[in-house]
Amino acid sequence: MVKSLDKWQFGDFQTPNELAKCATRLLRKKHGISPDLVIEPTCGKGAFLRASLSEFECSKIIGFDINEKYVEKAKETLSKYPNSENVTVLTEDFFGIDWDFFLANFSGYILVIGNPPWVTSSELSILNSKNLPSKSNFQNRRGIDAITGSGNFDISEWMLLKHAEWLTKREGTIALLCKYSVARKVFRQIRKRSGNRFSASIYLIDAKAFFGASVEACFFILSTNSHTNSDCVVYKDLISDQILYLIGERDGFILKDTAKYEKWKHLLGQDMRYTWRSGIKHDCSKVMELEQVENGLFQNGMHQKYSLETDYLYPLLKSSDIGNGRINTCRKFVLVTQKTIGSDTSIIKDKALNTWQYLLEHDVLLSRRKSSIYKDKPPYSIFGVGEYSFKKWKIAISGFYKRLNFWLVKPIDNKPVMLDDTVNFLSFDTENEANFILSLLNSKPSLEFLESMIFGMKKDQ
Ligand SMILES: C[S@@+](CC[C@H](N)C(=O)[O-])C[C@H]1O[C@@H](n2cnc3c(N)ncnc32)[C@H](O)[C@@H]1O
Numbered sequence: 001m002v003k004s005l006d007k008w009q010f011g012d013f014q015t016p017n018e019l020a021k022c023a024t025r026l027l028r029k030k031h032g033i034s035p036d037l038v039i040e041p042t043c044g045k046g047a048f049l050r051a052s053l054s055e056f057e058c059s060k061i062i063g064f065d066i067n068e069k070y071v072e073k074a075k076e077t078l079s080k081y082p083n084s085e086n087v088t089v090l091t092e093d094f095f096g097i098d099w100d101f102f103l104a105n106f107s108g109y110i111l112v113i114g115n116p117p118w119v120t121s122s123e124l125s126i127l128n129s130k131n132l133p134s135k136s137n138f139q140n141r142r143g144i145d146a147i148t149g150s151g152n153f154d155i156s157e158w159m160l161l162k163h164a165e166w167l168t169k170r171e172g173t174i175a176l177l178c179k180y181s182v183a184r185k186v187f188r189q190i191r192k193r194s195g196n197r198f199s200a201s202i203y204l205i206d207a208k209a210f211f212g213a214s215v216e217a218c219f220f221i222l223s224t225n226s227h228t229n230s231d232c233v234v235y236k237d238l239i240s241d242q243i244l245y246l247i248g249e250r251d252g253f254i255l256k257d258t259a260k261y262e263k264w265k266h267l268l269g270q271d272m273r274y275t276w277r278s279g280i281k282h283d284c285s286k287v288m289e290l291e292q293v294e295n296g297l298f299q300n301g302m303h304q305k306y307s308l309e310t311d312y313l314y315p316l317l318k319s320s321d322i323g324n325g326r327i328n329t330c331r332k333f334v335l336v337t338q339k340t341i342g343s344d345t346s347i348i349k350d351k352a353l354n355t356w357q358y359l360l361e362h363d364v365l366l367s368r369r370k371s372s373i374y375k376d377k378p379p380y381s382i383f384g385v386g387e388y389s390f391k392k393w394k395i396a397i398s399g400f401y402k403r404l405n406f407w408l409v410k411p412i413d414n415k416p417v418m419l420d421d422t423v424n425f426l427s428f429d430t431e432n433e434a435n436f437i438l439s440l441l442n443s444k445p446s447l448e449f450l451e452s453m454i455f456g457m458k459k460d461q
Contacts, residue, residue, distance in 0.1 A: 005127065008119065008123065008127060009119065009123075009124060009127045009129040009131050010066065010067065010117055010119070010131060011116070011117025011118040011119035011155060011156070012044070012067075012117065012118075013115070013118050013211045013213060014044050014045050014047065015044070015047040015048065015115045015177060015210070016047065016210055017047050017050065017051070019047070019177075019205070019210050019238075020047035020048045020050070020051040021051045021054070021055075022238050022239070023048075023051070023175065023177070023203075023219045023238060024048065024051035024052055024054075024055045024056075024113065025051075025055055026203070026219075026238055027055070027111070027113075027173065027175055027221070028055045028056065031173070031201075031221065031223065031225075033109075033111060033173050033175075033223075034056065034059075034109070035056055035059050035108075035109045035110060035111035035172070035173070036059060036060065036106070036107070036108025036109050036110070037059065037060050037061075037062070037106050037108060037109070037110050037111070038052045038056060038059050038060070038061040038062070038110075038111045038113055039062050039063075039110065039111070039112050039113070040052070040061070040062070040063040040064070040112075040113055040114040041064055041094050041112065041114060041116070041159065041163075042064065042065055042066070042094060042114055042115070042116050042117060042159075043063030043064060043065045043070070043071075043074055043089065043114060044065055044067070044070045044074070044115070045070050045073045045074050045077075046063060046070075046073065046074030046075075046077060046078060046089065047115075048063075048113050048114045048115065049061055049063045049074055049078055049087055049089065050077060050078060050081070052087075052111075052113060053078065053081045053083055053084070053086065053087055054081075056111070057083055057086075058083075058086070059086065059111075060086055060106075061086055061087040061088070062087070062088050062089075062090070063087070063088070063089040063090070064089075064090050064091075064092040064094065064097065065089075065091065065092075066091070066092070066093050066094070066131075067091075068091045071089050071090065071091045074089045075089050094159065095131075095132065095133050099162070099166060103166055103170075109171050109172055109173075110166070110167065110170060110171070110172035110173075111172060111173050111175065112163045112166070112167075112172065112173070112174045112175070112176070113175050113176070114176055114177070115176060115177040115178075116155065116156035116159045116160070116176060116178065117131070117155045117156060117159075118154075118156065118178075118179070118213070118215075119131075119154070119155050120152055120153065120154050120155070121152055121153050121154075121155065121158075122152045124155070131155070132155070133158055154178075154179065154181075154182045156176070156178045156179070156182050157178075157182045157185055157186055160174065160176060160178065160182065160186045160220070160222075161186060161189060161190075163176075164186075164190055164193075164194065164198065164222065167197075167198075167222075167224050168194070168197075170224075171224045171225075172223075172224055173221060173222065173223040173224070173225070174198075174220075174221070174222045174223075175219065175220070175221045175222075176219070176220055177205065177217065177218070177219055177220075178217065178218065178220055179215055179216065179217055179218075180202070180204065180215075180216035180217060180218045181216065181455075181456075182220075183202050183218050183220035184247065184254070184455060186220070186222075187200050187232050187247060187254070188249075188254045190222065191230075191249055191254075196230045197224060198222040198223060198224060199222070199223050199225060199229070199230075200220070200221065200222050200223075200232035200233075200247075201220075201221045201232065201233045201234075201235065202218045202219070202220055202221075202232055202233070202234045202235065202247070203218055203219040203221075203235045203237060203238045204216070204217075204218050204234065204235065204236060204237055204244070205217050205218055205219055205237065205238065206237075216456075219238060229246070230248060230249075231246035231247060231248030231258050232246065232247040232248065233246055234246070234247060245257035245258075245259065245260070246258045246259060250262070250265075251265075253453065255452055255453050256451070256452055256453065256454060256455050257451070257452040258452075259452075260448050260449065260451070260452035261449070261452040261453060263448070263449075263452075264445050264448060264449035264452065265449070267445060267446065267449050268449075274426050274437065275388075275426070276424050276425070276426060277384070277386075277388055277389075277424065277425055277426075277427070278384055278399075278419075278421050278422070278423065278424055278425075279384055279389075279418060279419030279420045279421050279422070279423045279425065280316075280334060280336065280382055280383070280384045280385055280389065280418050280419070280420060280421060281373075281382065281383040281384040281420075281421040282334070282335075282382045282383075283369045283370075283371055283374075284362075284365055284366055284369055285301055286300060286301035286302055286365065287300055287301070287302075287335075287359075287362040287365050287366060288334055288335045288382070289301060289316060289332050289333070289334050289335075290306075290308070290313070290332065290333050290334075290335070291331065291332055291333070292333065293305060298313070298333065306354065306358050307354055308352070308354050308355050308358060309351075309352035309353075309354055309355050311351055311352045311355070312335050312336055312337060312348060312352055312355050313333040313334070313335060313336075313355075314333060314334055314336050314415055314416065314417070314418045315330040315332075315333060315412040315413070315415055315416075315417045315418065316330055316332045316333055316334040316417070316418050316419075316420070317330055317396070317409065317417055317418075317419055317420075317423070318332070318419075318420045318422075318423075319398040319399065319400045319401075319420055319422040319423050320398075320400070322396045322397065322398040322407055322409075322419065322423050323398035323400055323401035323403075323405070325405070325407060327396075327407050327408075327409050327410075328410075328412075329412065330412055330417065334418050335355070335359075336382065336385060336389070336418060337359070337380045337381065337382055338378075338381060338382055338385055339385065339386075339387075339390070340385065340386055340387070341381075341383060341385060341386065342377055342378065342381070343378070344378055345359075345378040345379055345380050345381065346378070348380075359379070359380045363379070366379070366380050367379070383421075384421050388427045389416070389418060389427070390416050391416060391427035391428055391429055392410070392411040392416045392428075392429070393408070393409070393410060393411075393427065393428040393429070393430065393431050393433070393434035394408075394409040394416075394417065394419070394425045394426065394427045394428070394434070395407070395408060395409070395425060395426045395428075395434060395437060395438050395441065396409050396419055396423050396424070396425040397423070397424050397425070398422065398423055399422045399423065399424060400422055402456050404447055404450055404451065404454075406438060406441045406442060408434055408435065408438050409425070410431070
């Protein structure tokens with residue numbers, strides 16, 4: 001599906017009426033909300049305005065949208081309601097409204113409802129769109145970073161945090177459809193900034209069915225109502241009462257499932273014999289990674305073939321190999337020029353002359369490596385190397401895949417396998433020890449505990 005430029009820059013996914021109705025009814029019936037004022041800051045064609053007119057018959061309702069045609073459409077449909085005089089719809093840019101001035105005219109309980117734009121600041125940069133909060137702030141990032149803690153952010157995330165500011169000294173509820181990841185980030189920020197001022201609930205929704213969007217989405221509710229639980233309840237959907245888990249903060253972390261975390265947290269600890277490491281870092285794969293081709297020659301990333309000694313060449317498994325369980329054979333070899341960080345590399349000349357000449361021949365590329373970690377280090381240095389790299393048995397997991405798949409990596413042709421710097425691993429002298437630790441890592445308590453801390457993790461089928 002090709003998105004039109006405007007649909008994209010305005011993050012325009014209009015909410016179907018039945019979803020807006022169901023979400024609004026839930027606010028009244030289950031959350032007992034009865035607002036004096038309902039605000040829909042980006043109301044589009046008005047699904048949440050219509051639902052609010054039906055559910056909150058006596059409330060004052062105000063909707064805004066930047067798109068004049070949508071505002072007209074919303075007005076037209078709303079005029080058919082018997083209590084239509086309660087609703088006002090205006091064409092306005094969210095970022096141009098003086099919200100403090102606007103809100104100063106109202107007292108009582110506020111409900112901020114709706115479905116803010118589904119677009120990120122970096123998408124807007126690509127589109128050269130001005131649909132952003134204060135442009136100067138965005139460009140030098142200070143304002144946004146301060147609010148969201150990140151350079152790239154969802155516009156809805158920024159809006160949600162703004163709505164929460166409106167409720168610092170007023171009572172009310174924010175209830176918005178948004179990405180599940182946005183709700184989690186906002187929950188974390190709100191806890192950091194406002195402590196337990198807001199109670200939080202998340203109702204997962206099927207974004208594919210309602211919006212044709214392949215993203216995890218939810219109806220996110222923040223209320224200033226008094227509450228007993230500081231955790232955020234995550235419900236399976238808007239209709240059933242099924243609670244999936246409680247997101248919350250423990251020991252300085254925001255956790256996906258606080259109950260499971262509490263159950264297993266006695267497993268947390270450190271054993272100095274087993275330290276998770278990341279793999280080799282060399283920042284020059286064109287030179288340092290080679291494939292074995294005909295006649296025992298090795299070919300680098302520039303298709304140049306060399307006859308090299310095998311002393312410094314080790315089988316290499318990359319994140320994609322580990323992520324996909326390709327662990328028994330290797331496609332590539334990596335030049336491991338040091339046994340420990342900072343050790344002298346000139347000894348390669350005596351031990352493996354061809355390898356040394358190969359490195360010299362590619363001196364320009366290797367010396368051009370930008371990272372400051374290579375500064376003032378012996379030529380052709382690498383990082384992420386130590387005694388642990390040369391142990392023959394390893395348990396590895398890729399940092400790129402949303403799955404808790406631990407793999408036993410055994411030596412290939414009797415040589416220890418090296419891993420790239422996006423793989424995490426433990427290393428062992430014996431197969432037995434590695435297998436024992438692997439069985440512990442893959443045990444139910446361990447997986448449940450790890451899963452309780454990680455969002456978006458899919459268990460391997
Ligand atoms: C995801 S749609 C949802 C519309 C509506 N809330 C609903 O639930 O159907 C986002 C809406 O935000 C509007 N919008 C985007 N940027 C805006 C801005 N800066 N000010 C006001 N509205 C904006 C779009 O026109 C679009 O109607």
